[in-house]
Amino acid sequence: MTEQRKWVTMGDVARQAGVGKITVSRALRTPGKVSPDTLTRVMTAVRDLGYVRDETAGALSSQRSRIVGALVSTQEQSVFATTIRGLEEGLRDGGLQLLLASTGYAPETEAALIATLLGRRPDALVLTSSLHTPEARRLLDGAGLPVFELWELPEDPVFAAVGFSNRAASRDMTRHLADKGRERIAFLRTDRPADTRAEMRQQGYLDVVAEPRILAVPPDPGLTGPDYGAQGLARILDRWPDTDAVVCVSDTLALGAWCEAMRRGLPVPQRLALTGFGDTDFAGESGIGLTTVRVDGDTIGRTAAAMILDATAGEDIPRRTVDLGYTLMLRGTA
Incomplete structure (x- = not known):
């Protein structure tokens, strides 16, 4: 035995x-x-x-768990990596620990995880989506905790938000392509109805393009981001063969589209301009030299951590949004 x-x-x-x-x-x-x-x-x-x-006895006596729960939309891409690192390091400096989980872009999963995390009596919650089910919003409103929504600037934040305008960033990128003489610009994304950032980036594209060409690749558990990008570009060219630029919703989709263009012998950017979003590791000049949107994820995480530490120390943190902006990284693909 x-x-x-x-x-x-x-x-x-x-x-x-x-x-x-x-x-x-x-x-x-x-x-x-x-x-x-x-x-x-x-x-x-x-x-x-x-x-x-x-630590459970101390948490019961002090009414503090010294845990911050964080729900990210996905852990499959590195787009949130710098934000989580900045958040984790900032919280650690104040004696708090991060408990991380992934929602898979599913609001129902987020609601279930919120209930689970609240059972741990966290000192604060961090979310990377502003789309919540009524049940999730009820739990968040009733928890009495500081709740921080990152990477977006919702009009009605639960408590506070730290991020940037996804719509404005996509609008500026699409306008850059138009200013460079591109007249037949497509938009490539994955088909996730709960992906609020993709929706806002699509709206930014629509702010510029008079005759939109939007292709959303249906979700498939067997596909990675580059797979979506490669399939998406193939479908765009089959449907609109004269397309001269593609705005990709993320760098990973742009990478797949770039690889597909190389396989087809399409010169980038001479025949086809490509842009991404996120400025991930492979996007730089040492990688594929991708024109993309840079977001300072580390600063987003550290700003949220500082606000959490202030809130858990008893300071009055107003309900507000912090806009940290973005930068267009104009490189060789567009």
């Missing part, structure tokens, strides 16, 4: 170190208040036994 394993307790550490549990607690929380010899024995016992401090 397999032996049932149990958590290592503070009492186990105390016995190993030859001290009382109060001394162990003091050594872990205020090490300067115990002698160097005692501290060495306690920490040696902690290391040897693999002890992890139980």
Whole structure:
């Protein structure tokens, strides 16, 4: 019969170190208040036994879990990586830890995860979508927590938002193509009805183009972002063979479209201009030299972290949006 394993307790550490549990607690929380010899024995016992401090009792007494829940739309792309890094590092500096989950662009999944996270009594919530089900909004409004929506600027934020105008960024990029003489511009996206950022970027494109050519690739669990881009460009050229520019909703779709253009022997940008969104690693001059929109994800994350720390410290944080803007990166593909 397999032996049932149990958590290592503070009492186990105390016995190993030859001290009382109060001394162990003091050594872990205020090490300067115990002698160097005692501290060495306690920490040696902690290391040897693999002890992890139980924070649940402290959370119950202080009404703080020191956890921030974060729900991102996807973890399959690196677009949110810098935001999560900035958020995590900023929170860590203030003694808070990040609990991360992915919604897969599904509002119903987001609602279920919000309920799960609220059961953990987080100090704050971070979301990367502004489209919430009525149930999710009810939970968020009733939680009494600071809720931060990132990467968008919703008109009615739950609490506060940190991001930029997706619509304006796409509008500026499409106008750049028009100013360069492109007359038959298509827009390529994936067909996710709950992808609010894609919808706003499409609206920015429509602000400029009089005769739109929009193609949304149906979702397929077997496809990656570049797969969507390659299939999308093939369908655009089949339907509108005279297309001379494609605005892609993301860099990963633009990468797939670029590869498809290379396979077809279509010179980029001479015959076909391509743009992306996100300025991911491969987009730079060391990669494919993609014309794209740069968003400072790290600053978005750190700004949100600073606001969370202020809010959880008891400061009055007004319901507001913080617009951090964007930059058009004009490179060789357009």
